[in-house]
Amino acid sequence: IGIMNSAAFDEFVGEEYRQVRLVPRSLEAQITEFNSWVYDKINNGVYKAGFAECAEVYEREVTSLFQYLDKLENLLDKKYTDLEAEYGKNNKDKILDRYFAIGDTLTEADVRLYPTIVRFDVVYHQHFKCNLATIRDDYSRIHTWLKNIYWRHEAFQRTTDFTHIKLGYTRSQPRVNPIGITPLGPKPDIRPP
Numbered sequence: 001i002g003i004m005n006s007a008a009f010d011e012f013v014g015e016e017y018r019q020v021r022l023v024p025r026s027l028e029a030q031i032t033e034f035n036s037w038v039y040d041k042i043n044n045g046v047y048k049a050g051f052a053e054c055a056e057v058y059e060r061e062v063t064s065l066f067q068y069l070d071k072l073e074n075l076l077d078k079k080y081t082d083l084e085a086e087y088g089k090n091n092k093d094k095i096l097d098r099y100f101a102i103g104d105t106l107t108e109a110d111v112r113l114y115p116t117i118v119r120f121d122v123v124y125h126q127h128f129k130c131n132l133a134t135i136r137d138d139y140s141r142i143h144t145w146l147k148n149i150y151w152r153h154e155a156f157q158r159t160t161d162f163t164h165i166k167l168g169y170t171r172s173q174p175r176v177n178p179i180g181i182t183p184l185g186p187k188p189d190i191r192p193p
Helices: 025-043 045-050 053-089 090-097 107-128 140-150 154-158 162-170
Strands: none
Touching: 025 045, 025 053, 025 107, 045 053, 045 107, 053 090, 053 140, 090 140, 107 140, 107 162, 140 154
């Protein structure tokens, strides 16, 4: 709803959320540019790799996916480093209060990125063979961003069902997983803050 920057649905949300704008005009160009490569190379990149019908396509797509995860890691590292310089390394709460993909508050960029990143280790890594690295062990800044979004914003916790994510992929795509076995891990689904 907020993505549309519309008041058409205000009657359905609490007063405190009616003024939330996920695409502030001052960040619109940055968010649009970010979303364009995130969608094509990360959000859709996992599917391009996972549904590849030959090794050549799979290898090209999974390599591209990880190149763009590297790009995202670098972007978030710069953001985190700049916030550390501003607040000091020991002031984690102030840093995390402003640790978002674009800007200093939650924007559409975070909302669009979140589903792919939260699903990455629990399903895309094994199910779609996007297994060159994990978010939790190999992308420290993306992992910090994910934990920040999930643990500090209750709406993300309430709307993320890890069992549903795992079963939804592993039991509904027989071409990718013909037996329908659902891996037990990783554990925990998301690490504590």
